[in-house]
Amino acid sequence: MMPSRFGQHSIHRHLAKVGAFITGVVGGVFLLILLGVSLVSSREELLESTSALASVLASNLTASVAFRDPGTAAELLNGLHSAPDVIRASLTLPDGSAFAEFGQADLSLSDGVNVRYAETLIIPVALEGERIASLSVVVDLWPVYQRLIGVSVLAGLLWLAGVLAAYLLSKALNARVTQPLASLAAMMAEVTAREDYSRRFSYRENNELGLVVEAFNELMMRTEDREQRMESMIAALVKARDDAEAAARSKTSFLANMSHEIRTPMNGVMGMIALLKRSHMSEQQSAYFETIERSSEALLTIIDDILDFTKIEAGRLILIQEPLDLVDSIASIEALFSETAKQKGLQLHVDIGEGVPRQIVGDPGRIRQVLLNLIGNAIKFTDEGSVSVFVRRIHDDVSPRLRFNIEDTGPGIHPEDEERIFGEFFQADVSLTRAHGGTGLGLAIARQLATLMEGSIGYQSNPVGGSIFVFEIPLLETPPGEAFDRAISAVTASQARAEAARLARLTNADAADAAPEIAQKANGSAPRYDVKVLIAEDSEVNQFIIRELLADFVTDIEVVADGVAAVETFKSKAFDLVLMDIQMPKMDGLEATRQIRALQRTESINPGCLIVGLSAHAMSSDREKYLAEGMADYLTKPVRPTALQEVLDAYFETRSL
Ligand code: ADP
Secondary structure, three states: OOOOOOHHHOHHHHHHHHHHHHHHHHHHHHHHHHHHHHHHHHHHHHHHHHHHHHHHHHHHHHHHHHOOOHHHHHHHHHHHHHOOOEEEEEEEOOOOOEEEEEOOOOHHHOOOOOHHHEEEEEEEEEEOOEEEEEEEEEEEOHHHHHHHHHHHHHHHHHHHHHHHHHHHHHHHHHHHHHHHHHHHHHHHHHHHHHOOOOOOOOOOOOOHHHHHHHHHHHHHHHHHHHHHHHHHHHHHHHHHHHHHHHHHHHHHHHHHHHHHHHHHHHHHHHHHHHHHHHOOOOHHHHHHHHHHHHHHHHHHHHHHHHHHHHHHHOOOOOOOOEEEEHHHHHHHHHHHHHHHHHHHOEEEEEEEOOOOOOEEEEOHHHHHHHHHHHHHHHHHHOOOEEEEEEEEEEOOOOOOEEEEEEEEOOOOOOHHHOOHHHOOOOOOOHHHHHHHOOOOOHHHHHHHHHHHOOOEEEEEEOOOOOEEEEEEEEOOEOOOOOOOOOOOOOOOHHHHHHHHHHHHOOOOOHHHHHHHHHHHHOOOOOOOEOOEEEEEOOOHHHHHHHHHHHHOOOOEEEEEOOHHHHHHHHHHOOOOEEEEEOOOOOOOHHHHHHHHHHHHHHOOOOOOOEEEEEEOOOOHHHHHHHHHOOOOEEEEOOOOHHHHHHHHHHHOOEOOO
C-alpha cells in the first residue's frame, strides 16, 4: 500500500476510525447491557436459592424452638455449612434474645468476607400461624460480583480486540478505494507539473471510482488533442508572424533602398534640367522641359514621402530641438499657399490666438512639414469657401500645449474613413484624389511625426461642412532672454519651390518616360490623317503629351478632362476618334463610352466615330472589358507615338493635307 502524504488526515484513516468507533460504541453498549443483566440475575438467583434453603431450615427449627432445645437448633443451623455463600445465621426469639447462631458474630472478622457486599434475609419461624422466632441469614454476594468482574474483564478484552479488528479491517477495505484515488491525485499533480497529457490512468473495477477514472482519461485525451492543435496553430502563427515581420522588414528596406537609389539619379536629372533651361530653347522645348521639371519634382516628392515614411517606420528619424519663430514660420506657410488659394478663389485665414508665444522650441522642419501637409490638403480638396488656420495655446492639461486647427469648407471625410486616412497609402475618395493627385502618405507621415513630437493629430467634421484637422504638440517655450538668432524658419527659394511641387503633387511620372519619344517625333516625316480627335484625359501632363504626339498626325484635336465633358463635347463636332482615359473624375471612361455609344445608336450622332481606350492597367483581362463596352481598341499608357500611328493606320486612311 502506498504511504499517504496526508498522514492522520487521510480519508482512508478517517474512514477506518469511523468504522472502529461505530463498532466500539455498538459493541460496548451491548456488553454493558449484557453485564448488567447478568449481574442482576446472578444476584437474584443466589438470594432466591438461599431464601428457599432458609425457609426449609426455618420449618425444621419450629420443633427446637417449641421445645426450647437450642442444641438441636444449633445443629440444624450448622447444616448451613453446605451453603458456602451463607456466612452467618441466627435464630432470635420474639423478645429479641438469641436462641441459636451459626458463623462469626462479628462479620468483619470472618475470612474473605466483604461486609459491604453481604445481604441479610429474615425468615419467620411459625407454629400454627404464630411467629415463635425469626431466622436471619446473611448471604455473601461478593463471590457473585467477583465472578462478574472476571467476566467483564474478559468481555472488555474481547471488545478491544473487536474494535481493533474493525479498525484494521475497514482500513484494509477503504484502501481499495482510497489508494487508487491517491494514485490518481498523484498522476494529476505530475501531469500538471510536466504538462504531459499523454498519460492515462488504469483502473479496471466497475464502480463509481471507475466512472471518475473514465472521465479523467477522457479529459486527458481531449486536452492532449487540444494541446496538439494549439501547438500546431501556434507554430503556424509564429511562422506567419516571422514571415510577416520579414516581409515588413524587407518592404521597409526595399522602399528605403529604392527611394534612395532613385533619388540619386533624380537629382542628376533635376540638375541637368536646371542647366539645360539656361541654354537657348524654342518655346516648344521650354514647354517640354517645364513638363519634365514638374514631373521630376513630383517624383522627388513621392520619393521623399516614402523615404520619410520608411525612416520613421524603422525608427531612424531623429527630431531636433531648437528655437523657432512660430509667427514667422506660419506667415511663410501662408505666403506659400496664398497664390494657390487665390487661383482657386478660396479665402485663406490665419488666426494666431492670444498667449501663443512667438518663439518656441521644436523641430522647425517637421512642424512645418505637418502644417504644410494639412493646409496643403485643405486647399487641395476645397473647391470653394475658405481655409482657416487657428493657432491656440491650451492650458487644460498639466503641461501646456499648442493646438493648430485647420478648417476647410471642402468635401469633408466620410465617417468610415476618418481614421483610415491616417493609414499609409490611403486615399478616401479615389476620383477626387485622382483629380488632385497625391500619394496617400502625407497624413500617415504627419501623424507619425506628431507622435514622435509627443503630440497628436486627429480629424473632426466641420459643422459648417468640410473638415477640421487638429494638430497638437507640447508647448516648449524658449527661456526668456535667450538670444533668438537661430531662427531658421525663413524659407529659401529652393525650399519654396520644392514645397510648391509637393503641393502640386503632379504624379504623372509617365511624362518622363514618354518625353524622349515626343522629342523624336519632330524629326520624322509622319503621315497625316484627316481625322477629328477628342482626347478625354484628366491629367494635364498626359493631355499635353498625347496632344503633342497626335499633333504630328492630325490637326483637329480637342481635349477634355473628364467623362461628362467628353460626352458633351462629343455631341458638338463630327469626331472620328475619341481617345478615352479609363479613370477620370466625375465620370469614368467606361461610363462615358457607354453614353457615347448610346448617343451613336439612338441619336445617330457621329455613328462612325471610334472610341479607343487609354489605360494604365496592363492586365489582359481588361481588354475584353473595354471592348465589351464598345471600344474599338485600347492603348496602354505611357502612350507611344508608334502605337498611336498603328491605331490611325488601322482605322483611317492617310490624306495629303
Ligand atoms: P494625399 O493627399 O497624398 O492623397 P494624405 O495622406 O495627405 O494623402 O491624405 C489622405 C486622404 O485623406 C486624401 O487622399 C483625401 O482623400 C483625404 N483628405 C485629406 N485631407 C483632406 C481634406 N482636407 N478634405 C477632404 N479629404 C481630405
